[in-house]
Amino acid sequence: MSAGLPPGRHGRGTVLNPSSRFDRLSIDPDPEAGVEDGGVRTEFLEDTTRSLITRNDSPDIPFEFSINPYRGCEHGCVYCYARPYHEYLGLSAGLDFETKIFVKTDAPELLRRELGRPSWKGDPIGLSGVTDCYQPVERRLGLTRRCLEVMVECRQPVGAITKGALVARDAELFGELARHQAADVCVTITTLDEHLRRTLEPRAATADARLDALARLAERGVPVGVMVAPVIPGLTDHEIPRILERAREAGASFAGFTMLRLPHGVGALFGEWLTAHVPNQREKILGRLRQVRHGRLTDARFGHRMSGDGPLADLASQLFQRARERTGLAARPRPLSSAAFRKPARPCPLFDQRSR
Secondary structure (H helix, E strand, O other): OOOOOOOOOOOOOOOOOOOOOOOOOOOOOOOOOOOOOOOOOOEEEEOOOOOOOEEOOOOOOOOOEEEOOEEOOOOOOOOOOOHHHHHHHOOOOOHHHHHEEEEOOOHHHHHHHHHOOOOOOOOOEEEOOOOOOOOOOHHHHOHHHHHHHHHHHHOOOEEEEEOOHHHHHHHHHHHHHHOOOOEEEEEEEOOOOHHHHHHHOOOOOOHHHHHHHHHHHHHOOOOEEEEEEEEOOOOOHHHHHHHHHHHHHHOOOEEEEEEOOOOOOHHHHHHHHHHHHOHHHHHHHHHHHHHHOOOOOOOOOOOOOOOOOOHHHHHHHHHHHHHHHHHOOEOOOOOOOOOOOOOOOOOOHHHHHHHO
16 A cells, blocks of 8 residues: 555545435445555446537637547546546446546547538647546547548648646647647646655646656657646645646747636545545645635636636636746647638448437
8 A cells, every 4th residue: 555545545535425405315325344554446438428518608719629538537537527427327426526437439430420510610629628638548448540541631720628647648649730720738736745646646647747748749849838737726726836837848839827616526535535645735736726615615606716716716827827937838839720620531331320
């Protein structure tokens, strides 16, 4: 067992598996049973969705269209805002989210079909945005890579965001798209403290590995950036300048940040994590978070949920802005271009027959 990890959470962000907020029945587990170290295996379940490209109208999101080859994420980031999405599947936002991963096995074929529709004009697509497209299982399944191969064929503009160092595996594909101003990649870094990273994001890549991936992409001519996210007031906010410095040294050209938000049951999961790992700082961190969230742990209002409000939020924003300007990083990447987009060369007849 890794040093500093309480029994039962080795390699997991949480040991809790609370009932979904939609459940009418909840079952309290035997407190004597616990969750044994290594005893919770990750399950991969087929997602039989018949569509892949989703659309959002949020003014807080820099892309209108996105794809997510996976639902749930084995990275296990305890603070992840996407955890409550698992409740719509009848599962828990807790341990289920990081141990029951839904795999869209037909994602490349679905993407090819949807890019070939007469109505599709090559608008930029966000790769990830809910759960990470470069989580550990991608190394074995390669769904994200196969989707990228379709995008390269079509010169479909794409912006990727990930905590996975595996993104460097596909540097040549992103590089080919970048030749047409049709690709950029943003790597998310929460902390440079490896001990903290191992407990906050137990199965994500190390910060050093992410920065190395960023450098390898930059070498291929891919515009790359860093997202400092989430900024956890009282725990990681002081790291903002150094993260931007390291990212710039690795070749980043742009940077952004978001403030921690804990929607629905994620607040309880994060509270348990604080108790387990930094009990003496728990009340300070939660107190500061409430200061930037109007007394709550989250704020769903557009224009506020990413940055927070109040003096502490303003200080974090100023710290970020000054560090960004000092390192010469832009606030955002240059716009992606759809000028080179072309329809897929041919349909996928076997898939089309199966989907009828």
